[in-house]
Amino acid sequence: MKLKHSLISLVSLALGQTGLAQTPAIANHSFELDLFTIFPGYIDRNAPITGWTTETVDRIGLNPASGNPFTNNGAVPDGANVGFIQATDQTGVVTLSSIEGITGLVVGNTYNLTFRVNSRLIANNLNPEMTLLIGGIEVLQDSINSVGTTQPYKPVGYTFLASAETMSLEISVNVTGDSTDETLLVDDFMIHEIQPEITFSPWNDDASSGIDSSLLYTHAFNLGQESGMASDVDVNGVTFVGIAGSSPALEGAFSLNMPNRTGDLNNLLDAADGSSVLASDFVFNGGFGNLILEGLTPGATYRTSIFSVGFGNSLDRNSTIFGTSTAEELTISHNTFGNNNGLRVDYEFVASADTETISITALQGNQTFHTYAFANALLEEAPASTEIVINSSLAEEGSLSGNLVTIDFTAPGLVDVYASDDLMTWSQIATDVASSPFIEDNIADPKRFYVLVTAGDPFPAAP
Numbered sequence: 001m002k003l004k005h006s007l008i009s010l011v012s013l014a015l016g017q018t019g020l021a022q023t024p025a026i027a028n029h030s031f032e033l034d035l036f037t038i039f040p041g042y043i044d045r046n047a048p049i050t051g052w053t054t055e056t057v058d059r060i061g062l063n064p065a066s067g068n069p070f071t072n073n074g075a076v077p078d079g080a081n082v083g084f085i086q087a088t089d090q091t092g093v094v095t096l097s098s099i100e101g102i103t104g105l106v107v108g109n110t111y112n113l114t115f116r117v118n119s120r121l122i123a124n125n126l127n128p129e130m131t132l133l134i135g136g137i138e139v140l141q142d143s144i145n146s147v148g149t150t151q152p153y154k155p156v157g158y159t160f161l162a163s164a165e166t167m168s169l170e171i172s173v174n175v176t177g178d179s180t181d182e183t184l185l186v187d188d189f190m191i192h193e194i195q196p197e198i199t200f201s202p203w204n205d206d207a208s209s210g211i212d213s214s215l216l217y218t219h220a221f222n223l224g225q226e227s228g229m230a231s232d233v234d235v236n237g238v239t240f241v242g243i244a245g246s247s248p249a250l251e252g253a254f255s256l257n258m259p260n261r262t263g264d265l266n267n268l269l270d271a272a273d274g275s276s277v278l279a280s281d282f283v284f285n286g287g288f289g290n291l292i293l294e295g296l297t298p299g300a301t302y303r304t305s306i307f308s309v310g311f312g313n314s315l316d317r318n319s320t321i322f323g324t325s326t327a328e329e330l331t332i333s334h335n336t337f338g339n340n341n342g343l344r345v346d347y348e349f350v351a352s353a354d355t356e357t358i359s360i361t362a363l364q365g366n367q368t369f370h371t372y373a374f375a376n377a378l379l380e381e382a383p384a385s386t387e388i389v390i391n392s393s394l395a396e397e398g399s400l401s402g403n404l405v406t407i408d409f410t411a412p413g414l415v416d417v418y419a420s421d422d423l424m425t426w427s428q429i430a431t432d433v434a435s436s437p438f439i440e441d442n443i444a445d446p447k448r449f450y451v452l453v454t455a456g457d458p459f460p461a462a463p
Contacts, residue, residue, distance in 0.1 A: 030079050079187075088181050135160075200345045230243055278307060285360065288360070300351050302379060303349075322359055325351060388453070
């Protein structure tokens with residue numbers, strides 16, 4: 001275990017305890033406050049769902065309820081219970097609403113709502129059509145397929161600007177096509193205030209690519225080209241290295257598990273610039289894909305740009321995008337800007353490790369996300385460390401008597417060492433220690449405690 005001492009952190013913590021902020025919340029967000037026992041789990045045979053309401057009590061409920069007739073596939077996201085919303089050709093649209101809605105919002109602030117979805121696994125694999133409404137406004141619609149076996153539920157994320165301190169939350173389900181019975185499974189509703197890190201915008205040409213030659217690009221790759229025909233492309237003075245074939249990868253740089261590729265004809269080809277070359281080929285997935293970036297610097301700030309093009313006219317072609325270094329999840333329609341028009345997704349993050357995984361998960365079956373190119377720009381170097389980190393300590397028999405203690409540490413500069421036998425009285429036992437390890441020999445007391453501070457700084461007061 002690494003122990004840290006940072007005077008800056010102690011001061012910041014003390015200064016931060018100046019008031020109570022509003023906390024956004026969704027009552028009974030994961031349906032864990034109730035226990036349904038009467039099969040198959042409908043409200044009218046059991047009880048109301050705490051914090052939620054519906055007019056269709058004979059088609060909405062919880063599982064398990066002496067069995068799991070509806071939640072019959074996938075790994076339950078949180079706790080034991082999952083909510084289900086069943087629509088038939090007789091019911092029409094069926095809606096589950098949060099009674100209190102999303103509370104504790106600050107008007108004008110930005111929030112990210114996330115939850116998990118799945119569908120009942122039955123004959124013909126019927127996919128319920130889900131509609132998400134926030135503040136009474138329809139913000140997302142798509143059909144949800146079953147994940148199968150023990151696979152994770154599908155993530156859904158929506159970012160919005162709060163227009164009131166409380167905003168309504170509703171999930172509606174309708175049958176699709178000639179279906180007579182479709183059931184949506186929902187769980188784990190969460191709400192967080194955020195500074196948006198995942199955004200999207202049109203990509204029409206080099207001018208709208210967001211590529212800036214004044215930035216350092218750690219990655220820039222042109223994807224999906226035919227084997228043996230990979231070519232590098234210049235976009236605004238930045239070279240995109242050509243990578244041919246499906247599931248493109250370069251050791252030490254990146255991998256992308258999209259196992260298919262093809263050429264394309266779309267509206268970007270008319271631009272006759274670097275972007276038009278990028279837009280001529282793409283790789284695609286079968287409902288799920290991971291872009292793994294390698295060779296990053298922990299603590300540095302990056303922006304990854306993923307380039308795609310609309311395919312078809314339906315807005316129901318949604319994928320949820322998220323990374324390992326952020327809690328934000330954003331569900332984006334592949335066709336936001338229309339068929340054959342470009343889409344750029346930007347993800348800005350502070351690297352938590354030397355690799356970053358960006359996941360792309362389709363809400364509906366094998367709906368694909370077409371990836372033509374991506375680039376990763378360094379926006380800010382990792383800040384220089386101001387912390388002293390004690391990595392390990394070792395006590396051994398002293399050279400003459402007592403004990404010998406070796407302290408391995410990491411510091412940005414010289415350190416002073418204080419020691420105590422009782423945690424009450426502290427003495428400075430070394431100054432201007434230049435490098436690790438620090439060693440103290442022939443210690444008589446069997447108990448010994450140490451604090452390392454930046455050289456010249458006073459012994460820190462208790463927080």
